[in-house]
Amino acid sequence: MTTRLFVSDNSAAVHPHVWEAMRAADAPDMPYDGDALSQGLDARFSALFGRECAVVWAGTGTAANALALACLTPPFGGIVCHYDAHVEADEGGAPEFFTHGAKLMLAQGEGAKVTPETIAAVIDPIRNDVHRVQPVTLALTQATEQGRVYTPDELAALTAFARERGLRVHLDGARFANAVAHLGCSAAEAAAVQGIDSLSFGFIKNGGMGAEALLLFDTALADQCRRRHKRAGQLQSKGRYMAAQLHAMLDDDIWLENGRAANRAARIVAEAAPERLLDQVDANEVFMRLSSDEREALRAQGFAFYDWSDTSARFVTAWNTSAEDAGALASALSAL
Template structure:
C-alpha cells in the first residue's frame, strides 16, 4: 500500500480519454484548439481574466512565474522549507538569471507578514543589498497545511503595501481548495496574487501543469521564456487535453477530495502524533524507527520525515480501505 507520494499516482481515466481524443491533426505547439481554450477555461474557474501556459513540470511553472516577477538582481522571499528552495535544484536561480531566495522561518511552512518582515526589514535599501521583490508561498504548504482566505487577504495586503508581487506554488492547490471548502478563487486568486502554479500532475494528470498569469499582459513574455526554456512541446494539444480534462466537471476537485479524505482518515488515527495539522492530503506522524519498521512490515510504503517521523501521502486513487488499514495500524502502534 503506497503512501510515498502523489507523484507516482496513475493517470486518471478521464485524462487518458481526453488525451486519446486529442490525437488528431491540429496546429503544433500551442496553436491547437485545445490550448486555445485554456485562457477562457481557467478565467471562468477563477472568475477573473487570466492567461495560461502549460508546462511539463511544476518546477518549470514556478520558475517561469518567478522569472516574470523578479529581475535578476532581485530577491524572492520564501519559506525555508519551500519547494523552490529545497527541491528544484537551483531552477529558480537559473530561470531568473540569479535572483536570490530569501528564507523566512515559521510553523507549518507558512509565510506571515511577521516572518517576512523579519527577513526583509533588516535589508538596507541600498545598492549593495539584493532587494526583495516577490513573495512565494505554497498552497497547500510543504507541511500539508493551507492558507485560509483570511490569511491570504492579510498576506497579500502586506505584500501590496510593501510593493511585493506574489507567486503561489499550487502543486497541491486542489487539495487546499478541497480542504478549505471555498472557491478556487478564494484559495488564492481572489486576493490579488500575480501568478499561480496550478498543479495537476499529482492529482491525476500525466505531465501537464498550468501556469496561471493574472496579468494577461505578461503572457507574451512568459511564452518567450517558456519557449526559451525548452518547454514548448510541439504536440502541445496533449498537455492542453490533460488540463481541460482535469477542469471538466471539476475532476480536479473530486480527485483532491478523495485524496484529502484518505489523509483525514489516517490523521484521525494519529491525532496525538501529528507534526502538523492535516489540511490537505499529507500526514506527518511522529513515530520511532521501530514503529516505522513495524508499519513497513505490514506492507505500508512511505518516506521517513527525519529521524523521528514519517510522511504519508494520499493520492486521488488511494483506496479508502488502504487508508483505513493504515489508520488502524498507526492506532495500534
C-alpha cells in the first residue's frame, strides 16, 4: 500500500534546483562564510525586501530563531510570544539556552495570533516592577503554528505597538513563503519589514535541503550574531553549500511558487470537509475534527499525519504534494 505523507512539510523532497545549485558549488572556494555565494547573500535578500539586511545561514530553524532572540534579548529580559509559538512549544528550550536565561512570556490569541491587547495583558501588569522579568522582545510567527497568516495591517499594528513599548521584534518565518503566497503581496509587506529587527526565512520546509536564512534588518547586530553563530556550532566549514541552497530557492522565485503549490494542495484537502475545520486555512496546514476511529480509518488507507488532540488531526501539504495525493485524501475525508 502506498503511504501518502501529510505529516509535515519537512517530509517533502528537496527541490531539484537546490541539488543542482549544490552540485555547481562543488568547487574550491574560501571556507566558512568567506565564499562568494555566502558573501552575496546580503545583497540578494536586501533586494528582495527592499531594505538593507545582513544574512547568516543556519542549519535549522531552531538555530536561526534562537540566535536572533539571543542577539535581541539579554539574559535578564523577556520574550513575548504566543503560548502556541514554536519557540515556546517545539524548540526544546533552545531560546532560553541561546539567550542564557531570557524568560518566555506567553500571550493568548485565536489562531495562534497575538494582538496588541493580548500582549498588553501580559506586560502591562508587571511594567517597571523590579521583582518581575521585563519584556524586551516580541516574537511573532508568520504563518502561525495553527496555519493562520497575519495581514500587513495586523503586523503594522503589532510592530507599532512594540515600538511604543520599547520592544524589539523578531519574526519566525518557518512558513513565510506560504504566508506571502496567501497574501499575494510582496515579501516586505508580509513581514512588515520596516518594523522588525530580524526574520528567520524558512527554506527547509519549502524545498530546501538543510539551510535557513537569518536576516538581520538591524545590521548593527551582524558581528555579534556571527560570533554567536560560531559559538553555537552553526558555522559550517564548507558554507558555500549552505549559501547555494538559499540562492537556488530565490532564483525565479522558486520559494514563492513552492509556497503557492503547498497552499493549493491544502485548499483541496480543506474543501473536502469544511464542517470539520478547527480554523480557517490560510497556508498549508489543515486542522480537522476527527474521532480516533476516523483517524485510524484514514491511516488504514495509507495516509500519514499527526494527531492534534484526542478529537482532531493536522494535515500538512508541501511544495510537491501532488494533486492526486491531495485529491485522494479529500475523497477519503468526504467518505467518512
